[in-house]
Amino acid sequence: MxxxxxxxxxxxxxxxxxxxxxxxxxxxxxxxxxxxxxxxASPFERGGRPERPVAHQSQPVLPKAAQASNGDQSSTTPERPVPAITYPQRGTVHFTVLPGDPDHRVIGRAGRLFKFQIAVEGGIKGIDQAELSAFVRATYGAPQGWTAGGKFRFEQVGPGEPSDFQLMFVTPETRDTYCGYAPDRYTSCRIGDRVVLNIARWVHGVPNYGAALEAYRQYMVNHETGHRLGYAHQLCPGAGQPAPVMQQQTLGLHGCTAYAWPYRGGSLYRGQLGKYDDSIPGT
Incomplete structure (x- = not known):
């Protein structure tokens, strides 16, 4: 080559x-x-378990709080708590008159009409005004309430309207201001056209009453309104029997059992007039 x-x-x-x-x-x-x-990437990363595939989201992902209320029946989110009623020992001695019955309903079928207002003293907080008004109207209109005998009717009226009495929710010291002598900050009373209910009793009831707080509140409304209707204090008719609504049940049942209503079995339920009929204005 x-x-x-x-x-x-x-x-x-x-x-x-x-x-x-x-x-x-x-x-x-x-x-x-x-x-x-x-x-x-390795399917066994992050703790040794395969990650779940991410599905396509046709809608934006809601926050957890929103998801809990979006049809999730297993949610344990608590309901909004009902605010507790609070009060000082002495309020402002100025009152808010609640709106009257929006439907202007007269409670009861016959008898003298009593127009009433509901007033709450300044300083008392946590009262649901609509619920309070509904409770009072239902108490007056109950089958065993003051309208049962056909002698009385009631209508709740609002601020500035003429009324026959005012149902007043007051603090303990204001109770003493309105109820006159024998100050005790404890009981309720009726003075003239003022039906004065002590908010402390409304919130706490009384010891050893033997019935639910709702029943005691019905008793408060019926007893003090009974004074405005012309009824005096009465005594327990006998051991083990229901207490008449005009008995001073706040001060003790004296052998009777708690009973919140003026009527029983279709008739006005009475006890004997006592020696202390009106010597103590409070109940």
């Missing part, structure tokens, strides 16, 4: 080596790129 043939052969070998090298690099690049693109 001469020198010319040797050069040609060497050039041919170099070209083949270059082509093979370039092809090898291309394969490595493609394979490497494929590995980098296709390699998924």
């Amino acid at each position: 001469d020198a010319r043939q040797g050069v040609v052969k060497e050039r041919t070998r170099m070209r083949r080596w270059t082509v093979v090298r370039i092809a090898g690099l291309a394969v490595v690049a493609v394979v490497g790129a494929g590995v980098l693109y296709q390699l998924p």
Whole structure:
């Protein structure tokens, strides 16, 4: 082989080596790129458990609080607590008269009509005005309430309207201001056309009453309103019998059982007039 043939052969070998090298690099690049693109994250990361696939969200994800109220029947979110009634020992001695019955309903079928207002002393907080008004109207209109005998009717009126009496919810010291002598900050009373209810008794009731607080509140309304209707205090008719509504049940049942209503069995339920009929204005 001469020198010319040797050069040609060497050039041919170099070209083949270059082509093979370039092809090898291309394969490595493609394979490497494929590995980098296709390699998924390990399904056993984050605590050794596979992650759940994320579903497509057609709507925005709600906050947890919103999710709990969005048809989730298993939610344990507590209901909004009813605010407790609070009061100082002495309020402002200024009163808010509640709105009258929006339907202007007369409670009772016959008898003298008594228009009344409900007034709450400043400083007393947490009273639901609508619920309080509804409670009083329901008490007057109950089948065993003051309207049962056909002698009396009632209508709740609002601020500025003429009324026959005012049902006043007062603080303990204001009770003493309105109820006159024998201050005790404890009982309730009726003075003229003011039916004065001590908010402390409304909130706490009395010890050993033997009935629910709701029953005691019905008694408070019926007893003091009874004075406005002309009824005096009465005594327990006998051990184990229901107490007449005009008995001073706040001061003790004296052998009777708690009873909040003026009527029983369709008739006005009475006890004997006592020696302390009106010597103590409070009940």
